[in-house]
Amino acid sequence: MSILTLENVVKNYDKHCAVDNVSFAVPKGSIYGLLGPNGAGKTSLIRIITTITRADSGQVYLDGERLNANHPTQIGYMPEERGLYKKMKVGEQLMYLAQLKGMPKREAKKNLMEWLEKFEITDWWGKKVEELSKGMQQKIQFIATVVHRPKLLILDEPFSGLDPINANLIKDEIYQLNKEGSSIIFSTHRMEQVEEICEYISLINQGKNVLSGKVADVKQDFKQHLFSIGYSGDLPAELVMQDAENANFEIVERKEQELLVKIESDEASNALLQYLIQKGVHIRAFHEILPTLNEIFIRQVNGESPVK
Amino acid sequence: MNKLWLIFQREFLVRVKKRSFILTTLLTPFAFALIMIVPPMIGQMGDNGMKRLAVLDESGVVMQRDNSGKVIAPIADTKSITFKPVETQLTDLQKSYQEDGFDGIVYIPELASNDAAIRIQYFSEGQLSMGDKRTIEKKIEKKFESKKIKDAGFEEKMIEQFQADVALNQKQIYLDEAGNVIEKDKQNGAEIATAMGFFMAFIIYIILIVYGMQVMRSVMEEKMNRIVEVVISSVKPFQLMLGKILGVSAVGILQLLIWAGLIFGIILLVPLFFGIDPSQTQGMSEMSAAEQETMIDYTNQLIISLSQQNWGFILPVFLVYFLGGYFIYAALFAAVGSAVGDDLGESQSLTMPIMIPVILSISFMPAVIDNPDGPLAFWLSMIPFFSPIIMPARLPFEPPLWEVLLSGAILIATAFFFIWLAGRIYRVGILMYGKKVTFKELGKWLFYKD
Incomplete structure (x- = not known):
């Protein structure tokens, strides 16, 4: 079951196609990465999901229902460009934003106090936002995004501008919310963060969804059967000479006490090992190297398709 | 509806709680009182x-x-x-x-x-x-x-x-259903009506500009703050704009009411506390007894004449023009505010065309008051950009009812139309950054899909 389903979504601005026939489904309870370079159409896509704008064509379903006016209360959205009313007090501001999300006053207050206690910032309630540092404002922004316990949480570059300590704090909270049942869409152009956090991804480039799936599957699909071999001692002469006549492998790179070897298929890995052992190589380590999302992305953008 | 109410509340409370609002609201009438009281006091004390x-x-x-x-x-x-x-x-x-x-x-x-x-x-x-x-x-x-x-x-x-003392006394006459001539006293009608007309038109002029600008600045602020994207992920952009326009209008009405109350209070209380008759401002002490008498007479006449005005008609109609005019201009200002960034020069080039009809109405006003039932007065009252200032100026001269109704209907219809129009521009404008906006561009936005 998916929390969010997009079917052939299209959005045009003037003469520019921001979202070009995008389809994907976010499984319930997952952390879903929406990847793409700046200007790829991620924000346009998110604005459609958050009902800020409407798709020119195509369908969006939230929890099985066609996207409608009641859905904003079930979605939490933290835009990339953060914004709060600078002159407003933290408490008033959070109450306002929570009530706009449809929370009754009392419940909003109770939830907000819990969050402030969790972050140990209850004494900020009466402070004006402009008195807080940027990192502090980010925390307030995060609370405003999640206070109404959204089914779907959309975070656009949630860690930008955060110091490592606060980034970790927010990351833990994201995991916690996910555990409690929120599905999370995490939009970013920082691939390494996605690899760490997300279970599923979609790659967006020039308005198109170029790739979707489980991170592990995507990596499997794009792997090039690269293996790293750690050894000690010297390599036998044939290997140094790289006589490839009977060996169905290719040495991609030689490092100090390490070889990077490409084989034709996974099944050939045992054969490779046997061959090396037979040649008298003293093997210390042997492991597969999967491509990073960054590499996959670059390859994908450059027009390569997965190696099947 | 509930969300509109929340937005309205926020916009209203944020402004009303501001120190600057409290100060201007309370101090303006006192400044007014000072202008009335201090010169005669200085006149009396300065000479020891x-x-x-x-x-x-x-x-x-x-x-x-x-x-x-x-x-x-x-x-x-x-x-x-x-x-x-x-x-x-x-x-x-x-x-x-x-x-x-x-x-x-x-x-x-x-x-x-x-x-x-x-x-x-x-x-x-x-x-x-x-x-x-x-x-x-x-x-x-x-x-x-x-x-x-x-x-x-x-x-x-x-x-x-x-010596002879001549005073021109005006009486309004009209025929009742039976064809009898009915007379009605109208003392100093023309002068009072002129003064009232100017006063009411001027108040609306000030409100249009001050509060229209406030709406624009607030829209620009939200856009530059980027809070707008958070808010419109919860509510429709149109709700946000409408809530803001309504909230600010409530601030304007509150301010007017407080001012009216305070000014009225000051006029009543000041003589009691200070023993000064505010009517005795300039040179009263140098007047002969006879002159003072006419002066007092004049004050009485003024009060009589003011009480003779048809307030039951003037006040509600004034409120309609006040709100109608405010909505038209606030909507336009909101649209402009959404379209520009924090570039003040850019916003000026877009606000100028909005200001021109406001300024024109003020400059037409003397001619209108001179001939409040003339063709200029009539046609300006029918154009909703001018009528919010022109019609209130005509009200004390008792314009024909059908003209008021027609002009009011045009005004209200236009106000609704402009709020809708502004909403179309606003929803696109607030999400548009780093683009220099022209009127042609604004026109295109009207036809954008959501």
């Missing part, structure tokens, strides 16, 4: 209360004496000046007047002939105020006038009998 003047009369006209040398009819003292006749040489008096306790010398030289121009002189270290100068001139004029009347062989009382 009283001026003691020595009057040296060589003409024998002003300080006429009997055989024993006693002055028969001295000049009556006023609130601020006492006149003391003296008999000495001018040159001596000029040396000693201060030691003698005088503030100055009024010198009336001997007249060469009865027809000669009367040139009197004032000697002092200090200077006379304009009011005091006029008082002295008047008093001495009076003395010479009565002498001339007597010399011509008339009794002064007789002259008073010849």
Whole structure:
């Protein structure tokens, strides 16, 4: 079951196609990465999901229902460009934003106090936002995004501008919310963060969804059967000479006490090992190297398709 | 609806709780009161209360004496000046007047002939105020006038009998159903109506500009703050815009009400506490009893005339034009605010076209008030960009009901249309960054899909 389903979504601005026939489904309870370079159409896509704008064509379903006016209360959205009313007090501001999300006053207050206690910032309630540092404002922004316990949480570059300590704090909270049942869409152009956090991804480039799936599957699909071999001692002469006549492998790179070897298929890995052992190589380590999302992305953008 | 109410509340409370709002709201009427009270107070205190003047009369006209040398009819003292006749040489008096306790010398030289121009002189270290100068001139004029009347062989009382006092009294007439002429008193109708017309039009003018600009600035702020994207992920952009326009309008109405209340209170209370009659602002003390009487009469007439106005009609209609005009202009300002970034120069080039009709209406107003039922007045009332200022100016002149209804209907319809129109621009504008916006661009936005 998916929390969010997009079917052939299209959005045009003037003469520019921001979202070009995008389809994907976010499984319930997952952390879903929406990847793409700046200007790829991620924000346009998110604005459609958050009902800020409407798709020119195509369908969006939230929890099985066609996207409608009641859905904003079930979605939490933290835009990339953060914004709060600078002159407003933290408490008033959070109450306002929570009530706009449809929370009754009392419940909003109770939830907000819990969050402030969790972050140990209850004494900020009466402070004006402009008195807080940027990192502090980010925390307030995060609370405003999640206070109404959204089914779907959309975070656009949630860690930008955060110091490592606060980034970790927010990351833990994201995991916690996910555990409690929120599905999370995490939009970013920082691939390494996605690899760490997300279970599923979609790659967006020039308005198109170029790739979707489980991170592990995507990596499997794009792997090039690269293996790293750690050894000690010297390599036998044939290997140094790289006589490839009977060996169905290719040495991609030689490092100090390490070889990077490409084989034709996974099944050939045992054969490779046997061959090396037979040649008298003293093997210390042997492991597969999967491509990073960054590499996959670059390859994908450059027009390569997965190696099947 | 609930969300609109939340937005309305926020927009209203944020402004009302601001220190600057509280200060301007409370201080403006007091500034107004100060303008009324302080000048007369200074006028009274600045001179240390009283001026003691020595009057040296060589003409024998002003300080006429009997055989024993006693002055028969001295000049009556006023609130601020006492006149003391003296008999000495001018040159001596000029040396000693201060030691003698005088503030100055009024010198009336001997007249060469009865027809000669009367040139009197004032000697002092200090200077006379304009009011005091006029008082002295008047008093001495009076003395010479009565002498001339007597010399011509008339009794002064007789002259008073010849004087005539003409006042033009206006009465409104109309025919009732039976065809009888019905008369209605209308005192000082024209003057009061003119003053009221100007006043009401001016208030609306101020409100349109001040509060319209506030809406624009607030929209720009939200856009630049980027909070707008958070808010419109919860509510429709149109709700946010409408809530803002309504919230700010409530601030305007509240401010007007407080001002009206405070001004009314001040006018009532100030005389009680300070013992000053605000009507006695300029030069009342120098007026003769008769002049004061007419002045008081005039004040009474003013009150009567104001109470004769058809407030049950004027106030609701004023409110309709106030709100209708505000909605049109606030909507336009909101649209412009959404379209521009924080570039003030850019916003100016877009606000200018909005300001032009407002400024034009103000410059048309005198002509309209001059001829409140003329074609200019009529046509301007039918154009909703002008009518919010023009129609209130006409209201005290009792324009035909059908014109008010037609113009009001056009205004209300236009206000709805412009709010809708502004909403179309607003929803696109607030998400558009880093693009220089032209009117052509704004036109295109109208037809964007959501």
